[in-house]
Amino acid sequence: MNIRISGGQFKGFKLNNKKSPDLRPTMESVRLAIFSILDSKFNGISNQAVFLDLYSGTGIMGTEALSRGADKAIFIEKNRFYCNKIKENLKKLNLLNRAEILCGSVFANLSKINNKVTHIFMDPPYIFNDYKKVLYEIENNNILNNNGIIIIEMRNK
Numbered sequence: 001m002n003i004r005i006s007g008g009q010f011k012g013f014k015l016n017n018k019k020s021p022d023l024r025p026t027m028e029s030v031r032l033a034i035f036s037i038l039d040s041k042f043n044g045i046s047n048q049a050v051f052l053d054l055y056s057g058t059g060i061m062g063t064e065a066l067s068r069g070a071d072k073a074i075f076i077e078k079n080r081f082y083c084n085k086i087k088e089n090l091k092k093l094n095l096l097n098r099a100e101i102l103c104g105s106v107f108a109n110l111s112k113i114n115n116k117v118t119h120i121f122m123d124p125p126y127i128f129n130d131y132k133k134v135l136y137e138i139e140n141n142n143i144l145n146n147n148g149i150i151i152i153e154m155r156n157k
Helices: 028-041 060-067 080-092 106-112 131-140
Strands: 002-004 014-016 050-054 072-077 099-103 117-122 144-152
Touching: 014 080, 028 060, 050 060, 060 072, 060 080, 060 117, 072 080, 072 106, 080 099, 106 131, 117 131, 131 144
Parallel strands: 050 072, 050 117, 072 099, 117 144
Antiparallel strands: 002 014
8 A cells, every 4th residue: 555645845755555454544635634724724834843643553644744844753653563664664755863653552652752742643543432531641741832733533423
């Protein structure tokens, strides 16, 4: 499965990932809409932005943020195979120096984040029900900066 970066410096680059039933990358149209809203309402992704990609999967959202100028992206993904694929793709783009990949559960890794982040994107599996717990951990660990934005993708039910 190839997922194309939709904007920024690496627009058109295809991230290589194995197709899997448990992998549900954010569709390109949704990514375009999210980054368009960030551009028009929240001054976009600046070169001081720190983007936290929770439940990263392919890592496309954090990689998009880096492509669009974010200073840093932090990826949290529990699947070791996907963590390695994120690393491989970032290495191909020469972006490893602007990324941090934390392999393990979101709950185990939120306390390890040393940066104040400007943007958090959370796209957990559809069977997920602990949104409030994640938001509590983000607040409890003082991760989001004062003007930060949290974007949550979830099933429509």
